[in-house]
Amino acid sequence: MYHCTSGSEQNSLTEERDELKRINLDLEAIGKHLTEERDDLKRTVKDYVSEQNSLTEERDELKRINLDLEAIGKNLTEERDDLKRTVKDYVSEQNSLTEERDELKRINLDLEAIGKHLTEERDDLKRTVKDYVSEQNSLTEERDELKRINLDLEAIGKNLTEERDDLKRTVKDYVSEQNSLTEERDELKRINLDLEAIGKNLTEERDDLKRTVKDYVSEQNSLTEERDELKRINLDLEASSKNLTEERDELKRTVKDVSEQNSLTEERDELKRINLDLEASGKNLTEERDDLKRTVKDYVSEQNSLTEERDELKRINLDLEAIGKNLTEERDELKRAVKDYVSEQNSLTEERDNLKRINLDLEAKLKMTVSQQNSLTEERDKLKRINLDMVATNKNLSEERDDLGRTLRAGGWKYFSGSLYTISSINKNWQASRDDCLQKGADLVIVNSQEEQKYITSFGERVWIGLTDRATEGRWKWVDGTPLTTSYWYRGEPNGNSKLDEDCAQIFPANVGEGWLDYHCSYTTNRWICEKRLP
Structure with missing residues (x-):
């Protein structure tokens, strides 16, 4: 124990x-x-x-x-x-x-x-x-x-x-x-x-x-x-x-x-x-x-x-x-x-x-x-005198213009872009048409621009124009002797039909097609347009 x-x-x-x-x-x-x-x-x-x-x-x-x-x-x-x-x-x-x-x-x-x-x-x-x-x-x-x-x-x-x-x-x-x-x-x-x-x-x-x-x-x-x-x-x-x-x-x-x-x-x-x-x-x-x-x-x-x-x-x-x-x-x-x-x-x-x-x-x-004012006064007086002279000249020119206008209207002439134009009222062949123009101091029309082409066709007639190749076949020239550079031929033209002697040019009116055709120069059912260039 x-x-x-x-x-x-x-x-x-x-x-x-x-x-x-x-x-x-x-x-x-x-x-x-x-x-x-x-x-x-x-x-x-x-x-x-x-x-x-x-x-x-x-x-x-x-x-x-x-x-x-x-x-x-x-x-x-x-x-x-x-x-x-x-x-x-x-x-x-x-x-x-x-x-x-x-x-x-x-x-x-x-x-x-x-x-x-x-x-x-x-x-x-x-x-x-x-x-x-x-x-x-x-x-x-x-x-x-x-x-x-x-x-x-x-x-x-x-x-x-x-x-x-x-x-x-x-x-x-x-x-x-x-x-x-x-x-x-x-x-x-x-x-x-x-x-x-x-x-x-x-x-x-x-x-x-x-x-x-x-x-x-x-x-x-x-x-x-x-x-x-x-x-x-x-x-x-x-x-x-x-x-x-x-x-x-x-x-x-x-x-x-x-x-x-x-x-x-x-x-x-x-x-x-x-x-x-x-x-x-x-x-x-x-x-x-x-x-x-x-x-x-x-x-x-x-x-x-x-x-x-x-x-x-x-x-x-x-x-x-x-x-x-x-x-x-x-x-x-x-x-x-x-x-x-x-x-x-x-x-x-x-x-x-x-x-x-x-x-x-x-x-x-x-x-x-x-000094300038005096000079301007003299210049103003001089301009007044010139103005009086110009008024008299203008009056003479107006009278001359009116006389010329009356003469042109009497001859059937129309003004366009620096030239006078007149269309015949009868039909003739190409040479007779040109002779008529030459007697009037003009010649058959020469077309130099698209605007002139439209103006010519606006007459509404088939007419002779101043273009021909009678001197040399195929070499077209205007009546003033210048060669053709700008043309407005109708489609397929010129076709050069030697049997009909197609050596002269005519133009169709606007309602037909506004083109040129070569045709025999003795054709007598065309009118013509004369052109007088102003100086």
Whole structure:
């Protein structure tokens, strides 16, 4: 009974010893983990110290930059005041030039009014001359239709050509002036494009500043997330410490229950001492961890303070940069204003000189215009005399035309495209028909074009025309001796029937087919058409 009980107790102590060994191993692992955590915290503290030094250097650098920006701002302010005084002087000088320019413009307007009045009077004379010339051209065309040649009217035509050339040169001058205005408009468009490019650059600079602000916000968010991560680490360490305390209490309760078996008891006591050492080591590590946490907390606090100071300096720096930028822009704006005033002053000076030259030119043109007016008046009187002569000539030509028309109508003649035509009322052979035409000072019709072909066929009769190959068979010639080049033969013609001696040409009317046929010259059932070419 005793041995059984002793064996049972020994097994219990063995199990307890094994349990204590496992606990010991766990405590060693926890101690190793705490040691690693301590080393990590030391490295973190080292990083915070390094970052603190960096922030301190950055703060000092920003202070130096602020001092430099304040000095630059002071210089820009003084430069701006100097430019304002310079602009004021230019404005005063510009006002003086503007008054002088306005006075010259008033004088110029008076001269332009006088020139305009003279120009209107000259234009009236030109229109009168143009009306006379138009009437003269009409009479010339009518006379040319009847006679074709008139040397006096050719001389007038030459004068009109010269006047037309003068007008062309005037139009060319207006075109040149229009091109100059177009170039000025293009220059203004280029200036507008430059202003748009400057606006675009300012917009890009504004966007860069917005991106810089966004980066600062992102950095602030990163610092906030790092702070939250440290808080979570602190909570984990507190939870681990609590677990260690509970394990220690459990070991104490376990060791208290063990009372038997000397070797196992000694071993148990040894394990207890080891456990106590581990607990002390764990406590020391915990205290050291807590000290490191406090140190980290202090560094975090100091870092936050430095970060806030750095951010404050950055804000001050940004404000100073903005002020410097505004002063620089104001200085540049004043420089541009001074440049514009100088340019405008030069422009006003040039405009004044141009107005003076224009006044001199207008005075010279005024004298020239008076001379031209006298010349135009003389030319108008001369044209009136010529017009009276032309009216008389026209009257004579009208009477001659009427007489000629009555003569032509009496002889049955009709006019078409520079020739007179008449168709016979009886039928004869080809040679007798030609003889009749020759007695009238004409000849059998010669067809030179498609239009004349259609005109001949419009008479509606089958007639002889002035075409024959009696001299050489197959070689057709017109009655004036010219060879046939353009023909309008009916299909299958000429067929050259030698038995009937088909050596003369006749033409079919429009209702038959508008073609030519070769036929025997003695055929006496055809009419004929005579043609008299006008000179």
